[in-house]
Amino acid sequence: MLLKSVFAPEALDTARSVDQALLPGVKRMTVRANLDVHLWNRRVGFKGVAAGARDDAPAIVRMDFGFHLRKSNHAILSEQEYHQRTSQTIDLLRNLIRNYIGAMAALAALLAASPALARSHQKKPAIPLATATPARGFAPDSQTLFAPILQLAPPGPGRAARAIAICDRQLDFQRKISFHPEFSTQIREVLDQLPPRQSTVIRAAALYSRDDIPWSRLPDDARQISAAGGPDNSDYLYIRTEKYAKPETPCHMAGAFTLKPSPGSIDGSVRSVDGQIGGELLMDTYGAGDGIDFGAAALRYVHGDLKPPWDTAPGVFNHHDRAALERVRGELPVFMARLDHYLKFNNVLDEFAGSGNPYVLFNMEAEVKADSLKPFPELYEFYRSVGPAVVAKSEILDPHDNYWMLTRFDRGRIRITFMVRDGLITPFDKNYQPAAESIDLARVSALTYRTHSSTTITRLGLTFGLDDLDFTTDLRRDGNSVETTSTMEAVPALVAPPGIHKIIDLIAGDFLRVLAQGDGGFKASYSSSQVGNRLFHHAASATAELNYSPALEFLARIGDSVAEEHSQEVKVEERKFGEELFDAFMTDYHNARPRILALDGAQGKPQ
Numbered sequence: 001m002l003l004k005s006v007f008a009p010e011a012l013d014t015a016r017s018v019d020q021a022l023l024p025g026v027k028r029m030t031v032r033a034n035l036d037v038h039l040w041n042r043r044v045g046f047k048g049v050a051a052g053a054r055d056d057a058p059a060i061v062r063m064d065f066g067f068h069l070r071k072s073n074h075a076i077l078s079e080q081e082y083h084q085r086t087s088q089t090i091d092l093l094r095n096l097i098r099n100y101i102g103a104m105a106a107l108a109a110l111l112a113a114s115p116a117l118a119r120s121h122q123k124k125p126a127i128p129l130a131t132a133t134p135a136r137g138f139a140p141d142s143q144t145l146f147a148p149i150l151q152l153a154p155p156g157p158g159r160a161a162r163a164i165a166i167c168d169r170q171l172d173f174q175r176k177i178s179f180h181p182e183f184s185t186q187i188r189e190v191l192d193q194l195p196p197r198q199s200t201v202i203r204a205a206a207l208y209s210r211d212d213i214p215w216s217r218l219p220d221d222a223r224q225i226s227a228a229g230g231p232d233n234s235d236y237l238y239i240r241t242e243k244y245a246k247p248e249t250p251c252h253m254a255g256a257f258t259l260k261p262s263p264g265s266i267d268g269s270v271r272s273v274d275g276q277i278g279g280e281l282l283m284d285t286y287g288a289g290d291g292i293d294f295g296a297a298a299l300r301y302v303h304g305d306l307k308p309p310w311d312t313a314p315g316v317f318n319h320h321d322r323a324a325l326e327r328v329r330g331e332l333p334v335f336m337a338r339l340d341h342y343l344k345f346n347n348v349l350d351e352f353a354g355s356g357n358p359y360v361l362f363n364m365e366a367e368v369k370a371d372s373l374k375p376f377p378e379l380y381e382f383y384r385s386v387g388p389a390v391v392a393k394s395e396i397l398d399p400h401d402n403y404w405m406l407t408r409f410d411r412g413r414i415r416i417t418f419m420v421r422d423g424l425i426t427p428f429d430k431n432y433q434p435a436a437e438s439i440d441l442a443r444v445s446a447l448t449y450r451t452h453s454s455t456t457i458t459r460l461g462l463t464f465g466l467d468d469l470d471f472t473t474d475l476r477r478d479g480n481s482v483e484t485t486s487t488m489e490a491v492p493a494l495v496a497p498p499g500i501h502k503i504i505d506l507i508a509g510d511f512l513r514v515l516a517q518g519d520g521g522f523k524a525s526y527s528s529s530q531v532g533n534r535l536f537h538h539a540a541s542a543t544a545e546l547n548y549s550p551a552l553e554f555l556a557r558i559g560d561s562v563a564e565e566h567s568q569e570v571k572v573e574e575r576k577f578g579e580e581l582f583d584a585f586m587t588d589y590h591n592a593r594p595r596i597l598a599l600d601g602a603q604g605k606p607q
């Protein structure tokens with residue numbers, strides 16, 4: 001979780017991300033961004049995609065290892081339909097698909113509900129999802145931190161061995177798709193013809209009219225580029241396809257970028273475009289329901305020593321923090337050694353006596369050791385330039401404005417906060433006090449939460465960015481099937497110095513208003529369901545109305561010329577950096593196998 005949330009590099013890529021966030025422009029065109037493209041999870045936060053700190057930090061498993069701070073609600077799904085064809089560049093599709101499964105584990109750390117929320121669903125009674133109530137309380141210190149992976153395999157004989165086999169397949173897939181992407185000649189030709197990802201959204205209407213792009217022609221004047229991806233030895237290979245085809249083999253994906261003139265467009269003068277982006281992934285590992293159960297089980301391990309003297313205020317490093325760090329370092333020594341190399345931990349968690357059982361405020365605050373990145377010179381220079389200038393915040397709240405999670409990247413300092421009591425996620429108020437009853441995420445069947453985010457970058461004393469990025473997400477679960485839908489609640493607020501705020505609003509304000517309100521607003525969806533014997537189908541899509549803006553396109557061209565100058569070099573080093581951390585984790589994971597297998601014994605037999 002530290003790796004995913006702390007090194008969710010999305011927020012550090014703000015220079016390119018803020019640019020992208022202000023520049024959407026096509027009707028019903030979804031905007032799922034990349035690590036090196038958008039400030040939020042490589043994507044602008046759109047309806048259903050909260051642009052808050054991958055995310056997103058919604059990502060225990062989902063986060064990329066690239067060096068940007070993510071901020072977004074990741075799980076997204078339409079309750080009515082899944083749009084098979086969707087929009088965006090091929091590289092954006094790669095990142096959209098690549099994060100499906102991990103996103104669900106992140107949900108477990110992000111989602112919670114209060115009793116009032118449960119009452120709000122009385123018209124649709126929640127369906128119990130667990131056959132037995134899990135033991136309450138925190139997990140014992142004697143049990144391996146890897147125990148939650150048992151939730152990824154169905155109960156029965158040899159569950160630990162089966163869970164390890166599932167993890168092995170998932171981690172192998174994750175390595176290929178995250179660190180070793182390869183593109184066919186046809187895909188590279190398409191990418192060369194398209195503008196940089198930073199401005200694809202803004203220029204979508206102009207792209208629609210370009211005949212040099214190898215569009216597939218669809219009914220109703222729609223144009224589409226479709227792609228497929230799959231393992232190729234140690235790499236993950238993407239190819240262009242003539243038409244969209246659903247994946248039929250595990251670890252394979254399909255995605256599409258589709259544009260269509262919006263209603264009211266005049267022949268020969270397309271000013272706005274209905275766009276869609278999305279795709280599907282078939283996996284033989286686990287589904288979103290399993291991921292949520294994994295996250296719920298992992299929460300029981302979030303504690304220090306649970307002994308007095310108790311904390312009296314948040315943020316004080318003491319014996320609780322040392323106990324937590326010692327435990328993690330004991331089980332993940334190689335990974336934590338690398339993390340300690342890159343981060344200085346100022347706080348980990350705070351433990352309070354409370355009025356009942358003790359409660360734990362996971363309150364990690366760390367700062368990036370900038371000099372530790374020197375072995376990655378391009379990444380080092382990028383971070384030195386961007387890190388001290390970026391502030392990115394995200395709040396995950398229930399319908400009654402209780403907090404479920406807070407994430408913040410503030411000029412090189414990273415903070416992640418959530419509360420656990422009796423091993424269950426617990427809503428808290430602005431004073432960091434428990435605000436409602438704890439909830440077992442593994443038993444949630446209906447849930448609504450809201451994300452409020454903002455991101456700014458300061459240059460030469462001038463601050464620019466976006467505020468009030470508000471999204472509401474509805475989650476529904478039935479066994480191992482999970483669906484989510486997300487909606488942008490209001491027009492994001494532009495942040496700019498008073499003297500030029502009106503100018504910025506003239507350039508980008510209307511674009512944002514159309515994005516939030518036009519043609520139904522931004523919509524995003526995610527679904528996960530079991531379609532066979534341990535075979536899982538994941539699907540995601542997003543749509544938005546984006547208008548063509550000549551002023552934004554002009555600015556985008558300037559931004560492209562700056563961003564692309566270092567983009568490729570930084571991306572290469574991001575992958576090297578990420579794979580270094582990934583390899584360290586894998587070493588600890590392999591060394592922990594005997595302890596995981598022992599969970600099938602009498603001492604750690606799963607319930």
